[in-house]
Amino acid sequence: MMMKRVLTLVLFLSLFGLLAHNVMEMPGKFTVDAPAYNDTTQHYLDNAPSETGAINVVGAILADYRAFDTLGETIVLFTSIVAVASILKVTDKKTREESHDE
Amino acid sequence: MNDIIVKTVARILIPFIQLYGIFIMLHGHVSPGGGFAGGAMIGTSFVLYTLVFGIDKSKKKFSERVSEYAESGGILLYIALGLIGIIMAGSFLTNIDAGFPKGTPGSMFSGGMIPLLMIGIGIKVASTFITLFHTLIEEEEA
Amino acid sequence: MSALLESVLDHINYLGAMALFVIGLHTVVTHSNLIKKIMGINIMGTAVFLFFVAIGNVTDGVPPIITGEDVIYINPLPSVLILTGIVVVVSITVYSLSLVVRIYETHGTVDQKEIARLNDEEAGL
Structure with missing residues (x-):
C-alpha cells in the first residue's frame, strides 16, 4: 500500500516536471508582442466601441462578435437542466410507487 | 436552519444581493460584469434563501x-x-447593422442589443442555478 | 542559477496552473470516493482556466474597458472564452453530482471500490 502511494507520487511529480518543462518554453514576458496578442485582439480593441457601441470589450465580444458561442453555451445550460431533471425527477408513476414500497 | 441571527441577516441581505446582481447585469456593456456574473449573483441569493428558510418556502417564491x-x-x-x-440585416445576431440604436459609447443606453442579450443570459443563468439547486436539495429530502 | 530562478518567476502563472492540474489529476486517480473525484475534476478545470487567463495577461495592462486614454489593454479573448468555460464546468459538476445522488440511492455508498464489489457480488449470484 505504501509502495503504491510512493509510486503514484513519483509518477505525478514526473508528470508535473514534464508539464513544467513544456510551459517554460512559452513566452514569459507578458508584453503585447506575445503570440496570443494577435491581429484579432487588436481589431477588437480598436474597433469595439465604434462597431458595437459598448466600451467593455469583453461584453462586446461575448454578446456581439461571438454571440453565437454564447447561444451555444446557454443551450449547454439548458441541456444540463434537462439531464439533471431526467436523472433525479422520476415522473414515471410505476417507478415512484416501487421506490415508496422499498 | 432555525437560527434567528441567520434568518435576520439573510432577510436584510438578500434584497441588496439581488439589486447588485441586477446592477451588474444591466451594466455589462460599460463595466466589468455582464449576464453571467449578475445571473450567478441572483441565483446565489435564492440559494441562500433556500438554505436559510427551507425548500418549501423557497418553492413558493420560485415555483x-x-x-x-x-x-x-x-x-x-x-x-x-x-x-x-436575420430579418433586418440577413445574418443571425447582427447588432448595429440590424438597426439597433448604438447610442453614445460609455453611456447607459448604448451597445445596441448587447444589454438585452445580457438580460436574457442573466435570466437564464439565474434560473438554471436555482432550478439545479432545488432539484438536488429536493432529492435529498425526499 | 539566477537565470533559472528568473525564468521560473516569469512563468509562475503557468507553473501554478500545471501544479493545480497535477493535484486535480492526483485527486481523481487516487481517491475512490466519487464526490472527491468530482472535486478533482473541478480543480483540473480551474487549472485550465488559470492557464488560459494567464496567456492573456500583459504586464502593466489594464482591463479592456476602452476609456480613450493611452494605456495598454490586456488580451480580452481568453477572458471571454473562459467565461463560457466556467458555465460548462458548472453544468458538468451538477450532472455528475446528480449521478452520484442516484448511485447512492441504488447502492447505499459513494465509494467506487465498494460499488465495484457490490456489482461483482450481484453478477456472481
Whole structure:
C-alpha cells in the first residue's frame, strides 16, 4: 500500500516536471508582442466601441462578435437542466410507487 | 436552519444581493460584469434563501412554473433578438447593422442589443442555478 | 542559477496552473470516493482556466474597458472564452453530482471500490 502511494507520487511529480518543462518554453514576458496578442485582439480593441457601441470589450465580444458561442453555451445550460431533471425527477408513476414500497 | 441571527441577516441581505446582481447585469456593456456574473449573483441569493428558510418556502417564491417560464424565456429572448438580425440585416445576431440604436459609447443606453442579450443570459443563468439547486436539495429530502 | 530562478518567476502563472492540474489529476486517480473525484475534476478545470487567463495577461495592462486614454489593454479573448468555460464546468459538476445522488440511492455508498464489489457480488449470484 505504501509502495503504491510512493509510486503514484513519483509518477505525478514526473508528470508535473514534464508539464513544467513544456510551459517554460512559452513566452514569459507578458508584453503585447506575445503570440496570443494577435491581429484579432487588436481589431477588437480598436474597433469595439465604434462597431458595437459598448466600451467593455469583453461584453462586446461575448454578446456581439461571438454571440453565437454564447447561444451555444446557454443551450449547454439548458441541456444540463434537462439531464439533471431526467436523472433525479422520476415522473414515471410505476417507478415512484416501487421506490415508496422499498 | 432555525437560527434567528441567520434568518435576520439573510432577510436584510438578500434584497441588496439581488439589486447588485441586477446592477451588474444591466451594466455589462460599460463595466466589468455582464449576464453571467449578475445571473450567478441572483441565483446565489435564492440559494441562500433556500438554505436559510427551507425548500418549501423557497418553492413558493420560485415555483417550478416560474422556473419553466424563466428558463425558456431567457433562451427565447436570445433567439428572438437573433432572428431580428436575420430579418433586418440577413445574418443571425447582427447588432448595429440590424438597426439597433448604438447610442453614445460609455453611456447607459448604448451597445445596441448587447444589454438585452445580457438580460436574457442573466435570466437564464439565474434560473438554471436555482432550478439545479432545488432539484438536488429536493432529492435529498425526499 | 539566477537565470533559472528568473525564468521560473516569469512563468509562475503557468507553473501554478500545471501544479493545480497535477493535484486535480492526483485527486481523481487516487481517491475512490466519487464526490472527491468530482472535486478533482473541478480543480483540473480551474487549472485550465488559470492557464488560459494567464496567456492573456500583459504586464502593466489594464482591463479592456476602452476609456480613450493611452494605456495598454490586456488580451480580452481568453477572458471571454473562459467565461463560457466556467458555465460548462458548472453544468458538468451538477450532472455528475446528480449521478452520484442516484448511485447512492441504488447502492447505499459513494465509494467506487465498494460499488465495484457490490456489482461483482450481484453478477456472481
